[in-house]
Structures are given as C-alpha cells and as structure tokens.
Amino acid sequence: MWLRIWFAHLLLAAGFAPVGGTTASGAEAGSPAYRIVVRSRESQATPVKSKTSQTGGGSIVIDQPSADTVVIHMGGSAAAGSTFHCSTAAINFALNQELEITPTREGLRPPRIGMMGRLIGTLTVTNAEKWQHAQGRANQGPASATLWSGENALLSVDVPASGVACGQKLAINNQCGPCEAAAAAGCYRLTANFDVSANQGKGVWHRQYAVADFDPAPQLDPFWADGLKTFRAVPREEFGFTLVVRVVEDAAATVR
Numbered sequence: 001m002w003l004r005i006w007f008a009h010l011l012l013a014a015g016f017a018p019v020g021g022t023t024a025s026g027a028e029a030g031s032p033a034y035r036i037v038v039r040s041r042e043s044q045a046t047p048v049k050s051k052t053s054q055t056g057g058g059s060i061v062i063d064q065p066s067a068d069t070v071v072i073h074m075g076g077s078a079a080a081g082s083t084f085h086c087s088t089a090a091i092n093f094a095l096n097q098e099l100e101i102t103p104t105r106e107g108l109r110p111p112r113i114g115m116m117g118r119l120i121g122t123l124t125v126t127n128a129e130k131w132q133h134a135q136g137r138a139n140q141g142p143a144s145a146t147l148w149s150g151e152n153a154l155l156s157v158d159v160p161a162s163g164v165a166c167g168q169k170l171a172i173n174n175q176c177g178p179c180e181a182a183a184a185a186g187c188y189r190l191t192a193n194f195d196v197s198a199n200q201g202k203g204v205w206h207r208q209y210a211v212a213d214f215d216p217a218p219q220l221d222p223f224w225a226d227g228l229k230t231f232r233a234v235p236r237e238e239f240g241f242t243l244v245v246r247v248v249e250d251a252a253a254t255v256r
Helices: 002-012 222-231
Strands: 034-050 053-066 069-081 087-103 111-125 137-140 143-149 152-159 162-165 169-182 186-200 209-214 240-249
Touching: 034 053, 034 069, 034 240, 053 087, 069 222, 087 111, 087 240, 111 137, 111 143, 111 152, 111 162, 111 222, 137 209, 143 240, 152 169, 162 169, 169 222, 186 209, 186 240, 209 222
Parallel strands: 069 186
Antiparallel strands: 034 087, 053 069, 069 087, 069 209, 069 240, 087 186, 111 169, 111 209, 111 240, 137 162, 137 186, 143 152, 143 186
C-alpha cells in the first residue's frame, strides 16, 4: 500500500524524470534500501511509411532519477495524407531490458517492487466530404509491459488500444497501475511494447489527414499542421508511453 501512495505522490508532483534528464545518485535520493541496476537491453523503434506519410520521433529513453527507480519513455508520431494512392505510417516499439535488484546494506527486509504505466497523446482524423473516398484512421496500439522473474510474470501493466476514424478526434491520458508484488534480490527482465499508426485512403481534390501524436517533440513537417491544430494548446511534455519501476524495502509485519 505504501508503494501505491508513493506512486500517487509521484503523479501529483509530476515527478516523471524529464526525457534525457540527468541521473541522481543513491546518496542524493536518501540512500534507499535497495537499488535497481540497469543491465543489458535490446530495444527497437521501427518506422514504416508509404506514399504521402511521415513519422516523427521514435525514441526509447531509459532514465534513472534515483537509485531505486527506473523510468522508461517511448514516444513517436505517425501521419498519413490522402493523394491518388492510399498512405500509411506507423512506428512499432519493443524493449527487452535486464534489471538487477541489489541491497545497499545488510539486515534489510525483503524488497517489494512496483510498476505503473501511463499513456498521453492525441488521435486526429480530418473530415472527408461526401463525394470523396478518403477514409482515414489513427490508432494507438496496446501499450503493455511485463516484469519477469525467470519464466514467471511478476507484474504487468496494459493500457488498452484506442482508435479514431474519419472526422473523429481524441485526447488520451490513460494510466494502468500502480501494481506491486513481493520480490527478492536478483535479476529480472522487463519487456514492453507500444505502437502508433495512421492510414488514409485516396482523396484527389482535397487533402485529408490522419495523425497519431505521442511524442513531446515529433518534428513533423508543416504540411501536417492542419491535422495537429485541434490539440495545439495541449501541454505535450509527457506525450508518449511512460513506465515507472520502483523497489522499496518491504514493511514490517503488523503485530496484533
């Protein structure tokens, strides 16, 4: 329960580490009982495009604001427009991260680990005229992560998929967790997946857009400005899929 309270304070204080931010040492964080050591990883952000389309961003950032906390951020955007041909754009994210939990001193109670996932972004598809064939879609695929201990799934978060069709617009701020479980010092594996996509059909006489925007700074071309203007005033510092993993010392059992 205390771990969930900590995650709540993290959200209220907007305590997610900035993407690309500096790393705090364990001493600065108050010498936590346990620390998370970030080991080997495999991570890919794979853009796919066809015809009149563009992808922006496509980053996977692993940050450690304190010795007992790891923050992972995935961000990217996909935009597709109507021309004489159908257009598609997508970015697929995959992460396989090895972690190790180690005690910082002797005489500790066993560790307890928690995880939380949050997804922020926008989906926009412009209207098509009745006489046009352009039928666009913008989608955010499932954003999921699992913490493995050997072959056993210890914790999982799964933010459900969302999508919009022609003329629809959607701002997303979804959260899964926090969830927590008893743990032990040793090695763990974190797997995570996320994807965004946009597609647009033929539209000869008028430009149509489908945009899935989940990146703090996607650097999309001005060509897509009409597809982004609906949510242009939305703060975007935390756009993307963010995972927070934290380990603490388990609380002493209550004597009755």
